Amino acid sequence: MTSTRASEAAVPLAGRRTVPRVYRHLSAYLMLLPAVVLLVIFVIIPIGYGFYLSFHRWDGFNEPVFIGTRNYIRLIERDDIFLKAVSNTIIFAISVVLVKNLLGLFLALLVNQKIRGVIFFRTALFLPVTLSFVVIGLLWSWVYNPAFGLLNAGLELLGLDNLVRPWLSDPATALGAIITVDIWKWTGFHMVLFLAGLQAIPRDLYEVAIIDGANAWTRLRRITLPLLAPVTFISVLLSLNGAFVRNFELVFVMTDGGPNHTTEVVLTHLVTQAFRFGKLGYASAMGFALFLVVAVIAFTYIRIGRSGTYNF
């Protein structure tokens, strides 16, 4: 803020020419215009328009018919697949947020020790982050494949034949199998975040603690975790923000919501309703519900973060 003022003040102080205020503001608005136009067209209008559509019945071609809150009521009262999708989305979100962060922190603590090959482990574990969900989804649907899949072959090799199953077509394991893949993709990412946080903690804090006789567990609880709080905040926020919506690709590629909707998530149901059955108003209601969930989580989380240790 202060630096900005200094920069602005320099112009009149130098007195090189008298620029009319309006003109100077005009140039600022002109410089913002392209970005604002793109934002309005592709982000802001869709949010408002989606809200509008969610109160209508619409096939996408004829006039939208206003039906009040009937779409929302139907979602909650008559659409069992939607409720199943909501519960799956929540299970997906909670599991991936918890496991990615815990596993990422655990691996970061391991890699952060004075060991050889840190760069190698970091490079290898981060690799899946760079691959697309489609590539990873296809690859893992083959790993789970009952005929030639890596997983069943591995279980047989270890003598665990009773665990062998068609992972993606068994209703008991399909959702878990997809969740595992999402965790597989992102754990390395969270490990790198935590590792950066760990490396920023001053070494002498630990040395002092050791002299005071603190054991490893106490040092983790009293030094590492509190000082890691800002990184933890970011890491959880990032996983949380994507957890409700970055699940379409994996589900679509691996099971397409099956078997019998056991892996259906809100986005797959939304796309089916909109583009297979042409229920655009109904799908908009689903989208807006999802929007509210994401927005409420993001804002609550940022409020908590702001009042706590971390500041933007």
Added chain:
Amino acid sequence: MAYAAGDNNTDSFGDVISRHLSERLKLLLVYAILIIATVQTIYPLFWMVFGSLKTDADLFNNVWGPPRVMVWQNYIDAWRIADLGARIGNSIIITALSLTVLLIVSSIAAYTLARLQFPGRQAIFLIILATMMIPPEVTVIPLFIVVRTLGILNSRFGLVFVYAGTSMAFSIFLLRGFFMSIPPELEDAALVDGANRLQVFWHIIMPLARPGLATVAIFQGMFFWNEFFLAFIFIRQAELQTIPLGLVNFFYRYSADWTLYFAALSMVTIPVIILYVAMQRWFIEGLTAGAVKS
């Protein structure tokens, strides 16, 4: 190792030995866990490459191991049937154009928000901050209608503007931070010498902001290259499809040519892995910094 608990002076010889042993054991355990984690991360990728070179019989009977005979023909067939050349071309065009539009538009806007004072500055920034957290997935239906109304459905340009528009807020936020960290004195000198704002921006700020631009380029470039959901909604014509769409399309059309799928997947994945390993520091820093700054 350096943090073993206790007071060294009073340790007996036996204590030292047992502590040394337990340190060794701990190190061994750490390595064991890291190696298991690494193997389960990269073995599936080796397995993909193995599968791409196998015969059908080999794929089903020799699940774990490398191919007994190398079937390079898989690559030739997969390239031709999946029409990978066209898909790779589309992905390159769409990613490059989206990045160009995004970087130019967002850097000018970010600079304006970082340096200029004007009425409404705070309000515009708050709107950008608020929309940054909204993923395009949740507004996909109205977004579809907007794109259809504009007549840019089923067009590479349409997808480019959707990508640039939905990544705009994030990119502006990130670059604004970089611009604010550049000392304003540099620009003041140029402004005094009679340069205008755009000249200052282009000749002084942009070269200094290269690390920030690189972060956005890696982070968003990766995102555009890998993106499936929006492309799936907005591109329905086969000849316009990007790589992720093409792979899914290929996979659903030829349901038994497993080795060809492995080959197609390997062909699009290996270049990304090579690029990543060659520039791993850039990738890791760009992707994590990009995410954290948001």
